[in-house]
Amino acid sequence: MLTRRKILMQTLQAGAAWAISRSGGVLVASAQQAAQTPNKTPARAPDVMTVNSAPHPQALSHYDFGPMPTVLPREAKAVRGPHSLKKHAQYHGLIAGACVGVRALQSDPAFQELVAEQYSILVPEGELKWRALRPTEDRFDFAASDALFGFAAKHRMLVRGHTLVWGNSVPDWLKGSAGKRDMRELLVDHIRTVAGRYRGRVHSWDVVNEAIEPKDGQLNGLRKSFWYDAIGPDYIELAFRAAREADPHAKLTYNDYAVEYDSDEDAERRTLILALLRRLRERDIPLDAVGIQSHINAGSPYTVGKGLADYIESVRAIGLEVYLTEMDVYDDDLPDDVQRRDYVVAETYRQFLNIALANPAIKLVLTWGVSDRRTWLNDPPRDHHKHPNRPQRSLPFDSGYRPVRAFFAIRDSYDSRKI
Numbered sequence: 001m002l003t004r005r006k007i008l009m010q011t012l013q014a015g016a017a018w019a020i021s022r023s024g025g026v027l028v029a030s031a032q033q034a035a036q037t038p039n040k041t042p043a044r045a046p047d048v049m050t051v052n053s054a055p056h057p058q059a060l061s062h063y064d065f066g067p068m069p070t071v072l073p074r075e076a077k078a079v080r081g082p083h084s085l086k087k088h089a090q091y092h093g094l095i096a097g098a099c100v101g102v103r104a105l106q107s108d109p110a111f112q113e114l115v116a117e118q119y120s121i122l123v124p125e126g127e128l129k130w131r132a133l134r135p136t137e138d139r140f141d142f143a144a145s146d147a148l149f150g151f152a153a154k155h156r157m158l159v160r161g162h163t164l165v166w167g168n169s170v171p172d173w174l175k176g177s178a179g180k181r182d183m184r185e186l187l188v189d190h191i192r193t194v195a196g197r198y199r200g201r202v203h204s205w206d207v208v209n210e211a212i213e214p215k216d217g218q219l220n221g222l223r224k225s226f227w228y229d230a231i232g233p234d235y236i237e238l239a240f241r242a243a244r245e246a247d248p249h250a251k252l253t254y255n256d257y258a259v260e261y262d263s264d265e266d267a268e269r270r271t272l273i274l275a276l277l278r279r280l281r282e283r284d285i286p287l288d289a290v291g292i293q294s295h296i297n298a299g300s301p302y303t304v305g306k307g308l309a310d311y312i313e314s315v316r317a318i319g320l321e322v323y324l325t326e327m328d329v330y331d332d333d334l335p336d337d338v339q340r341r342d343y344v345v346a347e348t349y350r351q352f353l354n355i356a357l358a359n360p361a362i363k364l365v366l367t368w369g370v371s372d373r374r375t376w377l378n379d380p381p382r383d384h385h386k387h388p389n390r391p392q393r394s395l396p397f398d399s400g401y402r403p404v405r406a407f408f409a410i411r412d413s414y415d416s417r418k419i
């Protein structure tokens, strides 16, 4: 089995290129109309659950979440207004959000309506990363990110900033110029310019993304990334200080992945991240929150449980908030049957969220995408996938913007939060 990291890395290496590939007949049987016109955008977001109502006898021992309900409770059917994710989140001390691609948002009124109705916070999928903002050495391109901030302001939504420092979004011109220029100055200047531009308008900034990698074998656990090589271990401190100076209002966040499972690998990464956070705290480096990316695999052989719960509690004990920043459920290991797949994906969300949300330190829950129309999990290359041509069903809405079981599982988890 490919590890999540390998899948993630291969996908990241592929860059942002993406094309919609939706094979007919993958949508659920009960959504007949949707199956016939899978790419047709509904005029407005739906009022009721229209999928997943047919019984299904197929049993799966490996992914066994118990008997699959065949009919959803009546009261679970409305998804708009007071029944939206954001309202249910609010009742339980949470802010619900999602990442969006700005171009998709600009060109699709139904998507705009869905997003504005369901979420209180947005994060641009790529538009605030170096590669998008810095096409050339001396030019910043804020067109897309400005548009996102404009949309959010219009709909009174919050914005997360993602991300100021990430070894996987380094423009080619910068890779080429390493060693030839003052990298500390370049990094600080970037943070001042970007975080300064949106000062006071950002809920939280992912200042540093994915800085820990146990497999790189360093005592401090730091990943041998572009920024590590260019500046050395104190690039992290430098970035957090510059971010605080540029925007004193934003919650400064350290964001990372592969910390979710009860596996040795994830346990090791959790320990190293906690050590990093404590070092930063001891040295008075400004830091407010930790992001758990939460890219979950529905076919993982590992459980989600004590490891995650203890990690969140340890972060809370350090005095930091915790955000679930990029949640989605990878479904490649599941069988083709769409109903079964949706059910297992939904229960995977539920299990994960029930554990995480039990801790009051969790303040935000964002999915990495909104609907199956666009998810990075479908980005090429997919030859390492078991089902390279099968679109993932990993988000709360299907490609026709109808809510799927994951939506209801997420909303139920908010509702069962005792906080």
Ligand code: XIL
Pocket: 011, 012, 014, 015, 016, 017, 125, 126, 209, 293, 326, 376, 379
């Ligand atoms: C991904 C985007 O979704 C892709 O479109 C892009 O090609 C690569 O980056 N962890 C992160 C996110 O912190 O920035 C990544 O987003 C997904 C993994």
